[in-house]
Amino acid sequence: MVGGGTDAFIGAVHRLAAFMDNQIELVCGCFSINPEVSKSSGKLYFLPEERIYTTYQEMFEKESKLPEGERMDFVTIVTPNFVHFDPAVMALDHGFHVVLDKPMTFTLEEAYKLKEKLDETGLTFALTHTYSGYPAVKHARKMIADGQLGKIRKIFVEYPQGWLSSKLEDTGNAQASWRTDPKRSGKAGCMGDIGTHVHHLAEYMTGLKVTELCAELNVFVPNRLLDDDGAAFLRFDNGAKGVLMATQIAAGEENAIRIRVYGDKGGIDWEQMEPNTLRVKWLGQPMQVLRVGTSLDSAVAAHNTRVPGGHPEGYLEAFANIYRNFALTVRARANGEEPTPEMLDFPGVDDGIRGMQFIETVVSAGYNDEVKWVKFGETI
Amino acid sequence: MVGGGTDAFIGAVHRLAAFMDNQIELVCGCFSINPEVSKSSGKLYFLPEERIYTTYQEMFEKESKLPEGERMDFVTIVTPNFVHFDPAVMALDHGFHVVLDKPMTFTLEEAYKLKEKLDETGLTFALTHTYSGYPAVKHARKMIADGQLGKIRKIFVEYPQGWLSSKLEDTGNAQASWRTDPKRSGKAGCMGDIGTHVHHLAEYMTGLKVTELCAELNVFVPNRLLDDDGAAFLRFDNGAKGVLMATQIAAGEENAIRIRVYGDKGGIDWEQMEPNTLRVKWLGQPMQVLRVGTSLDSAVAAHNTRVPGGHPEGYLEAFANIYRNFALTVRARANGEEPTPEMLDFPGVDDGIRGMQFIETVVSAGYNDEVKWVKFGETI
Amino acid sequence: MVGGGTDAFIGAVHRLAAFMDNQIELVCGCFSINPEVSKSSGKLYFLPEERIYTTYQEMFEKESKLPEGERMDFVTIVTPNFVHFDPAVMALDHGFHVVLDKPMTFTLEEAYKLKEKLDETGLTFALTHTYSGYPAVKHARKMIADGQLGKIRKIFVEYPQGWLSSKLEDTGNAQASWRTDPKRSGKAGCMGDIGTHVHHLAEYMTGLKVTELCAELNVFVPNRLLDDDGAAFLRFDNGAKGVLMATQIAAGEENAIRIRVYGDKGGIDWEQMEPNTLRVKWLGQPMQVLRVGTSLDSAVAAHNTRVPGGHPEGYLEAFANIYRNFALTVRARANGEEPTPEMLDFPGVDDGIRGMQFIETVVSAGYNDEVKWVKFGETI
Amino acid sequence: MVGGGTDAFIGAVHRLAAFMDNQIELVCGCFSINPEVSKSSGKLYFLPEERIYTTYQEMFEKESKLPEGERMDFVTIVTPNFVHFDPAVMALDHGFHVVLDKPMTFTLEEAYKLKEKLDETGLTFALTHTYSGYPAVKHARKMIADGQLGKIRKIFVEYPQGWLSSKLEDTGNAQASWRTDPKRSGKAGCMGDIGTHVHHLAEYMTGLKVTELCAELNVFVPNRLLDDDGAAFLRFDNGAKGVLMATQIAAGEENAIRIRVYGDKGGIDWEQMEPNTLRVKWLGQPMQVLRVGTSLDSAVAAHNTRVPGGHPEGYLEAFANIYRNFALTVRARANGEEPTPEMLDFPGVDDGIRGMQFIETVVSAGYNDEVKWVKFGETI
Structure with a gap:
């Protein structure tokens, strides 16, 4: 380490x-x-x-x-x-x-x-985009890949936090300090720290790629050096549209990640703070509540679940899924075996590149006075 | 009638x-x-x-x-x-x-x-922007006016519906038919029908005015004549920023209006589908759940509440609050009395003008190929 | 009046x-x-x-x-x-x-x-057991009558309130005053005031009748003259068992009525404070969330619903359903017509007798030092 | 192991x-x-x-x-x-x-x-009553010990499961098989397996002891050898009353443990399936939502929490708290040090004896035809 x-x-x-x-x-x-x-x-x-x-x-x-x-x-x-x-x-x-x-x-x-x-x-390389480690997220990904929601039209993804509502970086808080410092954090603040998480989540869950975006980044806390808030309109490669919100000045919020994906047959709704529940809404049918360990019954969900339904798994288990799948892959390869697709299900270097492209693009689009559509991976 | x-x-x-x-x-x-x-x-x-x-x-x-x-x-x-x-x-x-x-x-x-x-x-004139009739909305408005949340920085307001996910207007559905017809509905579809509601809600609750916006409107259902989905970045007259989302193609959604307003001291969170609850989140203090009839204890909430806490009031009561306040105003004026501020608390012609300006602006901004900031009430 | x-x-x-x-x-x-x-x-x-x-x-x-x-x-x-x-x-x-x-x-x-x-x-006679007026309750009643949950085994029904946590009757509160006075309220306090509501709700929703019960009634606030809390084990005529809880000293609670009914195929769960939602849990199938105005699609639910799904109806609408059905029945009979079963769906004198029997039985069982099973309608 | x-x-x-x-x-x-x-x-x-x-x-x-x-x-x-x-x-x-x-x-x-x-x-000895390992439970225990809720009056504690709704023990399911077999499980089925958990939870959280109880145990699935459902009225050593429910035939339920404790100043409400939230209701004050990692700010909660607020911890972390505290105690003692109270905070042999007494008492009270109050630890 x-x-x-x-x-x-x-x-x-x-x-x-x-x-x-x-x-x-x-x-x-x-x-x-x-x-x-x-x-x-x-x-x-x-x-x-x-x-x-x-x-x-x-x-x-x-x-x-x-x-x-x-x-x-x-x-x-x-x-x-x-x-x-x-x-x-x-x-x-x-x-x-x-x-x-x-x-x-x-x-x-x-x-x-x-x-x-x-x-x-x-x-072998793993990148710890934790939120894609949740079994409900993986199950949703499979449902979407299987076409259960129909053609995907609209994605709302958001990450509200409140911990940077005041100028914490001036109080000796180490976390706040490097995250708001362009020399240590990079081009983006909020968008790099948490925007990348929800960008990854949206692409992972839907299997779609953002092709261009239009953004507005804000600095709300006076004299802060990097964005602490922002939003983007997203365009995906299948024609779907999205709205991404990430903020660190939503006073009182913890890590209220939520993703909603709507196709022409139905939609799913997942919240990180209650991660064992996947709400599935259907056009003309009753809403279903799928639960980790019981009705989230795909093989991929089962592979990434440890205890029976009703005994909540959380953030550490999602994080552990990345490590376990990574370890299983390393071990399989060490033994000269081909890792299974389930073992290989952890974020890697391509996800990392997408993340860095997201930062470049959203900064390029969002820090300008004029608002513009920017192609993903490009700068203007 | x-x-x-x-x-x-x-x-x-x-x-x-x-x-x-x-x-x-x-x-x-x-x-x-x-x-x-x-x-x-x-x-x-x-x-x-x-x-x-x-x-x-x-x-x-x-x-x-x-x-x-x-x-x-x-x-x-x-x-x-x-x-x-x-x-x-x-x-x-x-x-x-x-x-x-x-x-x-x-x-x-x-x-x-x-x-x-x-x-x-x-x-005397009233416009039935129903959602501002809810007592929890009125209480939140008062909390914000009193500065309890501090300086307002960020507003998320959204109205997802799913009922227009398919081409309902071709099936003889009268509601869908006129709402998607520019000759009867006007310049905007989704944004006129429900976008105006959340625009009004945001301005009513915060007491702020949108000064410019940037939008993307979409038509997802093939051959539909008006927008059935859209989003906008909002800029308010105090420097606050906002994101407005309205969609009628979020398959499986009913009328999931939600508004979140964050100041530098705390935030509020209200959802129309459970309207008797107002969640208040504080920076560094426990979240509070204010409830209509008990802890929503402002005079304005009390004036607009009929039954004790725990007996849910709903949409019809919110609607009735507009009628009752209008009627009290008409009666007071008929009797030569000055209506109280509580009687006068119903949407009027100025709200209606703001709504029409919103439609003009959001259409002007959102139907263009190029994305642009448009000043409120202007067209480009 | x-x-x-x-x-x-x-x-x-x-x-x-x-x-x-x-x-x-x-x-x-x-x-x-x-x-x-x-x-x-x-x-x-x-x-x-x-x-x-x-x-x-x-x-x-x-x-x-x-x-x-x-x-x-x-x-x-x-x-x-x-x-x-x-x-x-x-x-x-x-x-x-x-x-x-x-x-x-x-x-x-x-x-x-x-x-x-x-x-x-x-x-014609109506008794205002309001909670049976909710469309979700009526829909649940129909689901159970249709056998969708299988044979009913277990019923949990509860009504926690907190408003009598202190000796409110000594403060000039008229409501508290007569409700805790045996000369004006009758043999029971809490059980008469709110226990009867949930007893009725349980029998109405399941179509079953309580045949005997065992209870403990309590007086928590010193010198109060009637019970302010109690619980009962219930036995139903089909062999099902139940637990009924009613309390007015659950400090901080409003009107948190909840009923859960489990059969051998599934269970339902309904809460009065969010009355437009009916959660249905299935053995080996995903949980469903039925919603008033959309997926609560029975004729009886539709007859008792006024606005489309997602626009919450509440306590007053449930109450109004009793009045409307009563009025339709009175009018039909006045016109020499036979009221439809849907018109006749309001509580009447037999429900009132069951309620009075409940009071007699629960007091008889619950005020004794020795705990005993008491047959419904009997006293010991 | x-x-x-x-x-x-x-x-x-x-x-x-x-x-x-x-x-x-x-x-x-x-x-x-x-x-x-x-x-x-x-x-x-x-x-x-x-x-x-x-x-x-x-x-x-x-x-x-x-x-x-x-x-x-x-x-x-x-x-x-x-x-x-x-x-x-x-x-x-x-x-x-x-x-x-x-x-x-x-x-x-x-x-x-x-x-x-x-x-x-x-x-050193530890007994894995997992549910007392949750930080929110420990925080609630401290609040109650500190008198924040006032004198405790009423406790509702429940554990509904549905997995034994059918005769799973006949299908080769090893878990169901030994748990329903008196030769391997003991005198009680449901009450031993899960009733003991909520009995322990109630005593742990409140610091009170059950002194006598009255119960009804049921066998709903034909030919099952042990109780699969039951309820008990509880009397506590400070005069508080309680209702305990445990069932394994609540079709569709997972592990819906919930405990509500009401004193004369307020009440708390905790649910295992969303364990990071502790709702606190106050007489005459707004309800608060305390959250693990943020507003659950006691030392004991902090000691038993691993990640910041909004990143959910779950069942495994609660379980791990028992192991960690046990290990810290063993290590301290091995080093000749006195373990701190926080290290010693895990269930031990006295909790185990209380659990066995609970089984004896509830079986003695609940399997009789006549219902009776039975003193804790006695049989009749």
Whole structure:
């Protein structure tokens, strides 16, 4: 693991998600740029001292020299956005598979280069777009792919948060601090941090691709350096239209992700804060409430569900689904087996590129005085 | 009453709303352009034959000649949009107060002329933007006016319906037929029919005005003549931003109006389909659930509530609030009294003009190939 | 109308419900034992002075001497329980149909006598068990009668309120005062006031009858004279079992009536505070959400629904369904026609007797130190 | 681990819960009475062959001879009820701490003996009453202990399931088979399996103890050998009253645990299927919605929460809270430290005895023809 010391946030989540299924063990790490923090963190994580490193460079070099079976199999990188690309490339160069937090890189160029590196090395790569890990999301994806909703016409996807309603970055809050800093976060604030999540969710669930968008990004908190709010009209490759909303100044909101997809036969409605329920609305038929563990009865939902219906699974289980599928894929490949489609069902480098394209496009469209349609992946 | 025969839809709703509070009695009407339907309808409504008219012209003339106390006090006009202006003006010319269904007129020009006529006659006028009749909406308006949410930053307002997901207008459905016909409905379909409702709701609840918007209107059902879906970015006069969504092709949806308003201190969330609940989210404080009849304890909410908390009031009561406040105003003025602010709390001609401006603006912005910001009330 | 002055509560509700559908007009009344209140109330209700009476005896006598077509057709009695029987009998003796608030009488004996009087006079009688007026309840009743849930096994029915959590009767609250007074309310407090409602709801929805029950009644507020809380195990005539809960000391609750009925094929779940939704759960099939105005598509639901789906109807509309069906029945019989089953679908004297039997039984079972099964209608 | 082979159910849940927090490692096990299943399961769990045992006796003997630091620290027993006592006692005799699934033992006598053994050995013991592991439950417990709701008056607690609506035990379903078999499950079916959960939840959340109860247990599915449904009136040691419902024939229900507790100042309402929300209702104040990770801001809630508000935690995290607190306690004691109250917050042997007493009492009260109040822990 690179990053994820005791003073960090998302690293702890990665560990919880990775350990749950007993497929993955933490064997080494460089948990902070502060060597003291790295040491003390590694100790708390029950690591032997010699495998707690002070730089990721050191870690990759030393680990790659350990005998197979003893050295780490893959690395998880959970640092701020501007420290994604370098350690990822170095890990790949040393033969390690990679799990990376989103957005994938700092710039779109890095994203393309990372893909080249992956093509070159043939190693396995996962990007933790957590929300696509929920079984109800996967079931909805299958329903849509099977044509149950008919031709998809309209998609509403939204991610309201409220935690950046005030200037938290001035109060010493580390999370707020790097996320609102263009030098560490990248071109976009809110849109990079959470807009990418719902963009990915919309494309993952529908199987469609955004082809162009029109956006307005806003900075509501005075003197903030990046967008803390925005909305976009989306056009999809099958002619469907969408509205994407992401905001971090919706005071009082937690992580109220919601996606609604309407076809000409019916629609689905899913909310992350009650993730075990998938409401399906039909034209001229009663609404159905599908539930994880019971009526969400597709094979893909079952594969990504751990406990029986009525015992809620949550965010950590969705996150763990990415790790488990990634681990199953790595293991299968290590054993010379072909991973099944269900094993391969985790976000990868192409999703990461889409995400970086989304950031480029939405910033290009949304920061202008004039509002414009911008083709996906283009800038104006 | 003009319109509202037994073969119509909204007329019945007007009657239910008008009668409930025992403030209003139906004394005469011209219920259909088909004289047979008008006659048979009037009979069913327990009217004496001589006060069931076959044209509204006849009605206004004859009624105006009846002695005071016997003749009707006001007229309700519930015809399709293209038959709003003429009967309204004629009613005013004959000295009758007017209740009119929305959108107010067929064109913006008519809207301005109607206002002139009202100024000239000094009569009382109500426009039935029903959703502003709900007590929870009125309470939210007061909370916002009192600054409880702080400075308003963001407004999401939406109206998803699904009933026009297929080409219902080809099946003999009268409601679908005139609403999708530009000759009877006007320049806009979905945006005129339901977009105006949520535009009004947003302005009413926040006390803000939209100053410009950028929109995309869509026609999803092949060969439909007017928009059946659309979205708009809104800019408000205090700097707040908004997203408005209205669609009639969200298959499986009923009338899922929802409005969320966020200030820098907190936000409110209201849904028409569960109208007795107002969720209030606070920055750093627990969310509160305010309920009609108990914790929605403002004077304005109390004035517009009939039964104690926990006994749900609904759409008809919201509608009746418009009628009751209108009737109280008419009666007060008839008695030479000044109506109280609570009596005067019903939509009027200025709201109607805003609605017609909204239609003009959103059509102007949303039907173009190029997306543009359009100033409210302007066309491009 | 007997009772229902401006200082009363439920009378206003009766009027709202009665007027809504334009089937019923208020023509006279005796609105209070206080003649001044009766006069001033009648005036506010737009009645001519000569038809505002000071005693109900006077009203029945004078009205019965008015010519047919002019005199009132029926009377609504909305006084406290101990003033139900006498005016009801007197009304019947003078040839007037009767609408009565529940519980029907002060004692079970009066209930039997009232039935005799009705049999003797052949007049029409309605008891306002409001909750059976909701279209979703009626639809559920039909689903169960049609066997859609299979054999009914278990019924949970509950009515939590919180308004009597403190000794409100000592604060001058008129509602609390008579409801907790055995001389005006009868043998039971909570169980008479709201327990009877859910007992009726359970029997109405399932079509089953309680045959015996075991109960515990409690008085939580010190020095209160009647039960303010209680629960009962129910046994039904088909072998089903039930649990009934009614409480007025559930601090913070409004009128959270809920009924759940489970058969061997599925179950239904309905909550009064969101009455337009009927959740249907199936063994091995996805849960369905039936909605008033759309998927609640039975004839009986349609007959009792006024506006399209998604525009919520509420308590007043449920109440109005009783009045409208009663009025349609009275009118049909006046015209020498046989009322349809849908017209006749309102609670009557037999429901009133069941309610009084419930009070007798639950008090008999629940006030003893020893807990016992008591046969319905018996006392121990 | 004893039990929990790949053919079992709850063992997998225990492993997920135990691993998540990286505090616990699986080092050995006897996963089935079938040696083949034990072997193959252990292999899948990545255990070395020599630590996969075929009997628990063998495991305790061999493990106890391994050097400290290498041998297991504690054992988890996840077998059917009739194989709880013997392995637990043997584990304690060999010096291993114990985690046991509920109900604790097969008989009440065994429960008392297990407590003696624990007192004798001084080892640490946890019982997996999962539902008390939820942070919202712990927060509610604290609110009640702090007197925020005032004096507690009324408790409604319920656990409706539907999975035993048909005779599943005849279809080869292993779960249904042992749970409905008195030889493996004990005196009670539904009440032992799920009634004990809600009994524990009620006592845990309120800090009160049931002193007597009156019950009716039912067998709805023909020829089933144990109760599949039941209800009880509860009396608590502070004078509060309660109603407990547990059923496994509520067709279509999953695990709809709900608890409502009302004091004289307010009430709380919690549902397991949406566990991150705690509704708090106040007498005369707006209802509040407390949320895990944000407004559920007690230290105890924070200690038992892993991710920020709005990212739902679920059943596995609640389960993991028991394991984590148990592990922290074991580790503290191993280090000669006093565990903090927060570490010690997991169900133990006294909860297990209460559970067995509940089974004895509810069976004694509920299987009789005559209904009776039975003192807790007594039989009649």
